[in-house]
Amino acid sequence: MTHLNDQQAIELKDLNVYYGAFHAVLDVNMKIPNKKITAFIGPSGCGKSTVLRCINRMNDLIAIARVKGEVLFRGYNLYTPDVDAVEVRRRIGMVFQKPNPFPKSIYENVAWGARINGYKGNMDELVEQALQQAALWNEVKDKLQQSGLGLSGGQQQRLCIARAIAVKPEIILMDEPCSALDPIATLKIEDLMRELVQNYTIIIVTHNMQQAARASDYTGFFSITEKRQGYLVEFDQTNKIFTKPNVKTTEDYISGRFG
C-alpha cells in the first residue's frame, strides 16, 4: 500500500486506458490536491473525461474499457479486485454535463442516494443540509414535493450537486457541469464550487478555459499524441498555467493557437 500525503486526495500512477484495441490514455501521473478545485482542460479526444471517469470507476460501465495503472485514494488502489465500485462511487460522487434529476420530487432526488445506502438518520435534516450546501434550499424549500424536472437548468444542476453531496462523498467529480447552462447559472455553480471546496475535493472537466482560469486552483492540461492518445502535458497551479505555462503546447492551447 502506498502512503499518501494528506495533501493529496487522489494520485494517478501510470494510468493507461484502452477502449478495445485503442490506447486512449497514455501514462498519466498526477497528484491531485485535497480540498482544492482541480480543472482538467484540453481539446476534444484528449482523454480528460476518460481520466475523470477512472477516478470513480465509471469506466467499468463501458464493456470494452480497460484500465491499467493505479488510482490511489487514501492509499488504496481503487482498481484492486476487492474494492467495491459502488462504495467507490459513494465516496467519489459525480455530476454530469447535462443535469439529470430523477423524475421524482425534489426531496426524493436528494434523499435517493442516502435511502439506498440504508441511511438511518433524520432524512429531512439530511435533505435540507444538502440543499443548503448546494445553494438551492431558499429557492425550493416551499416546493420540496414538486418534481425536480420542473426546475430551471441551473437549479436542476444544483439539485444534482445536492444529490451527490447527500451521500457524504469526499470527492466530487464534475464532467462539464456548466456546458448546458447560461452564464449566470454558470457563475452560480462556480460560486457554489468555491463554497463546497472547503469540505470536498472537486475535480472538474471543462471545455471552457475561462471557467478553469476563474474557478480552479490547479489545472491539468491534456493533449493528444500523433497516435491519437490522450496524455497529460502539464499540471500546475492555475495561476501559473494561465500566465506562464512551462510547455509551449500548453501556451498554444490556452492562448487559442492550437491546431
Added chain:
Amino acid sequence: MVLRRKFNHEMEQLQDDVLLLASMVEGALDDAIDVLKRRDIAGSQRLIAYDEKVNQKRYAIEETTLTLIATQQPMASDMRLLAGILEIITELERIGDYAKGIAVINLRMEGKPFVKPLIDIPQMADYATDMLHRALDAFVKRDIELARLVALDDDKIDDLYNQVYRDLVEIMTQNLGTFDQATYLLWIAHNLERTGDRIVNICERIIFTVTGSMVEMNGTHHQTVLA
C-alpha cells in the same frame, strides 16, 4: 492551421502603434535639444503643443489594449504583452513630457546666452534617443539580451548627468548671476537623466513580456547625484 487571425492582426497593429508612439517621442526629444540649441521660441511652442498629440496617441493605444483584454481573453504571453504595452506606453508618454519640459524651460530662459557651451546635454539626449530606439528594436524582436544591453547604457547618461551637475555647481559658485540659468540647465539634464531611467523601465517590461519574470535593472553600478 493558424487560429485567431483577427486577434493576431490586432496584436500586430497594436505593436505598430507602440512603435509609432515611440518614434513620436524620440522625435520630440531630438527636437527639444534642437530648439534648445537654437534658442527657437516658436519651435519650443510647437513642441509644447505637440505633446498633446503624444498624449492622445497613448490614450488611443491604452483603449485598444483594454478592449483586447476585455473582448479576446488573452492568456499567458499574449496577456503579458498587453500588460507590458500598458506600462511601456506610460513610460513613453512620460518621456514625451520630459521633452515638452525642456521646451518649457527653453522659453523661460528667454534666449539669454548659455553660461557654458552646450556639449554634455546634447550628448545625454543622443544617448537617450539611441537607447530608446534600440529598446523598441528589442521590443519588436523579443530580444531580451538587447534589452539588457540597452539598460546598461543608462550608466553613460548618469555619468554625464553627474558631470553636468558638477560643472553647473562650480559655475554657480563662481558667479551667482548664473544661478537662474544654471538651475534651468540642471533641470534639463535631470529630465534627460530621468528619460534614461524610463527607458530602463521599458527594457525591464520587455524582459517581462518575454520571460514572465520581473528583473530590476535600475542603478546598475553608477549612482546619480540626485537620483
